Amino acid sequence: MTVNGSQTVSVDLPGTGGISGVVPTTYVPLRLSKMSSVIGPTSSMVWEVNFGTPYITQQLAAAGTPITVDGSIRQTITFTDTLGPGQAFSTDMSRWAIMVRNSAAEPSLTGIRVTNAAGTDLNTTSGDFDMSVSIDGQVATITVTGPFAENTNYKITYPVTFTSQSGTASVGVHYENTAALDGTAATASFERNYVESFKVTVDMAAGYGGFEVLKTLTGSGLDSVPAGTTFDVTVDYTLPAAASVYAAEGWTAPGTLNADGTTGSTTMKVVIGRTSTYPGTFPKGTVVSLCEDTSSASPASAGYSWGTPVFKVGSTATSTLTVGDQTSTAVSLTNTATALGTFEVVKTASGAEGAAAKDYSFSYTCTDGQSGTVSAKGDGVAVPAGASFALGTECTLTEDEASAAIEGYTLSAPAAQTVTISSATTPVTATFTNSYTLIPTPTPTPTPxxxxxxxxxxxxxxxxxxxxxxxxxxxxxxxxxxxxxxxxxxxxxxxxxxxxxxxxxxxxxxxxxxxxxxxxxxxxxxxxxxxxxxxxxxxxxxxxxxxxxxxxxxxxxxxxxxxxxxxxxxxxxxxxxxxxxxxxxxxxxxxxxxxxxx
Known part of the structure; x- marks a missing residue:
């Protein structure tokens, strides 16, 4: 077997008789689904959109847009495909293709590519198909037109690249993708990741067990997180009996044992993309509660923020587990890194002496609850906000008209502006311009x-x-x-x-x-x-x-x-x-x- 894309592992087959002959392929009508190739430390991955005509016709008919699938009348089907963070669509349209997987009439088909998005017909046995793709950032609109046949499965394939600093897949990162059938509520999602296979083995005596934590990463800021980032996880435990009972068997309570003799606390290190085994054991039946301190991240976050850690034991979202007998309970821990950006203020002023050197004050309020002020001179030099915001946050800036006033001149303060934080590397700019007008001096009345x-x-x-x-x-x-x-x-x-x-x-x-x-x-x-x-x-x-x-x-x-x-x-x-x-x-x-x- 090949593990993590490159590591070869030999596994004994269960039973006897070895591997039997190839099982014949059968036709199974597909719903809308997503899938991807296996990844490792590589520079690309292929995503798939799979669908069968019985399911597609049912969904479109329910939405009031029925189509005919008889293998001769050309119909159009459109999908919207959305990539998760850390990926980018390939712009090589020759690598976007649609194929006929198999059908009730031909269940043994292994897949025939019929056309690509570059306009090249690859096989017309199943009819004349056309495909077009429109890419807008992380969203692609895929339109396929052709004589779709009844009881037939189709598959759309396309490659993506990774946007990490190394240009390859990052260990421990969740790469996600979602497809939707336009005009309906039908959607499908999938995610792929890989982790390092290195794992510490801990000897466990009868009546004792342990646990291990697999650390993974997701979020818009994942490309900014350095590989090998570590965190501290606090391990609070409650023993099924007094620690002195197990001390007689040669077991020592880890970390700090409280005065009650049954509860205590210790810590362990976890690394993104790696399974970290707790270096010790606990008596069977010990209840363990885990808590991660994201501020302990090393190196410290820069350009991103950490969300609330999510623990799972098996498929259940929980940070509490019960130690088994001579087993290592598997725990997953996922961190969300949210990319942060900011805005800057550029102020220009003219029409009054000293206007460019004057300080102008701006107040801002943002949709994430943050607010504050920024002071900038009227010389056109950008001044950063001095705060960070999650991508997508909207901030409204308003100039303080009183601070902008200059004696002897009139001014209508610029209107408030709303900016959207859209980049973790480039501040969004809010530009304000003040033009002052001199107030005329009145003509004096002659004195007799x-x-x-x-x-x-x-x-x-x-x-x-x-x-x-x-x-x-x-x-x-x-x-x-x-x-x-x-x-x-x-x-x-x-x-x-x-x-x-x-x-x-x-x-x-x-x-x-x-x-x-x-x-x-x-x-x-x-x-x-x-x-x-x-x-x-x-x-x-x-x-x-x-x-x-x-x-x-x-x-x-x-x-x-x-x-x-x-x-x-x-x-x-x-x-x-x-x-x-x-x-x-x-x-x-x-x-x-x-x-x-x-």
Missing amino acids: TASESASESASAIPSESASAAPSESASAAPSESASAAPSESASAAPSESASAAPSESASAAPSESASATPTVSATASGSVSAGASESVVPSAGASSPGVVRAPAGGSTSGSAVSGGSSLARTGASVVVPGVLAVVALGGGGVLLRRRRRA
Whole structure:
């Protein structure tokens, strides 16, 4: 016999007479099933999908998609095949094939390959078959079209390679595969592994026995687990009688015996892919409980995490066994290594001074219950999350808008992102970009000058000095007051303003340049004084508009009249060229308007 793919072992045959002749092959209708070639320290393995037409037609009919299997009408059947961790589909389509295994009509057939997925017909005796394969990672969709015959078994075969660091099958690893008939609930699974054949033999006296632990491995992270990884297993035991009873027979309680004399605890080492025999014995009837500490793994895990160990005694999931008489009870222990990945944050920021050097904060919550924060600068340099997550975990990242704010700029923080951890070697990247916009500086409101403020005492509604039309005095007959006599000023640069109207500073009103013509200023009483501005209030007593006459005996007023040497002293008349009316503007300006003589 060949054991573990390469080791040859001789085994005595039971009974007598040796090996008889070859048993004739018979037809047995197949259900949907999976199978594989035996593996060892090799670089490939062949998987099979087996099915019989009676079972397939029954399943498809129950699903509402019946097919005809008469050996002549071409029908299409589709399977979805899923590989477990540690394997990869071959992309050489010439190595994917379908064969006729045997049938009720030809039960002795040993298998005839009819076509492959590369489009090559290999045998058309059973009709024209076609096969196509679509691969997406660990999932392959296999479509077969042909004249399927009734009561016939078929088999699809294809090779896979191993994805371990050595490129070969790893000792102790469970390689799994599942096939499903599309459109139905029919599925089939199988797993294959191999272990080292080395085993310690322990002598057992009558009345004593032991146990052994076969350590295997599965999970998405199995390719990252170094060969020969060891673990500590705690062995708690309860003796059927006091230890002193067995001490008289030369047996010594292993490890630590408790004060009660019947219970104790010890440890043993187990190695992945190997059967580890406990190096000692226990009295028959001893109850042993096993517990593995995954944190004791050597070397320590890196890039993967350990799941809960699963013990089985025979086919029963349990970590407790009862020691037999001169037998070694077989225990299996399977560890699941889950590949871990992570994410990273890439932050870029622009539009504001110092945005790239600023620290930005992000919070995250994940479907595995983990949460935390990540801080990254806006310079585009990736920052890892600092935590590990099982593949398939989803994490949602949200930027802290308050930490992203920069005074004087507006910003709409980027929307939250959800990433899926998909690789144990390459972090998944979440990229956030901030673009800042400068807030415009408002235009300041002008502040009035001192001269403009003084002018605002005037009415906001423009008005003329005294009246737009000459006002009449109480007397019906025009009369001239002594103060109506004009006086002259020696001002060099005259400007005009109405003293009867709201006064305006020289800077707020248009000024007139110096002129040889003397300027006059009429007071509200009708007197005229020389000064820096000219303002005339017409009076009904004036002989004609725009003319001011000084009576022969009148006097003039105004500090600008020096020593009484004005025209008033001569009794001469001075004709003013025009009357200036003052109109006050809403903004405080003064408009001087010259009225021409009629």
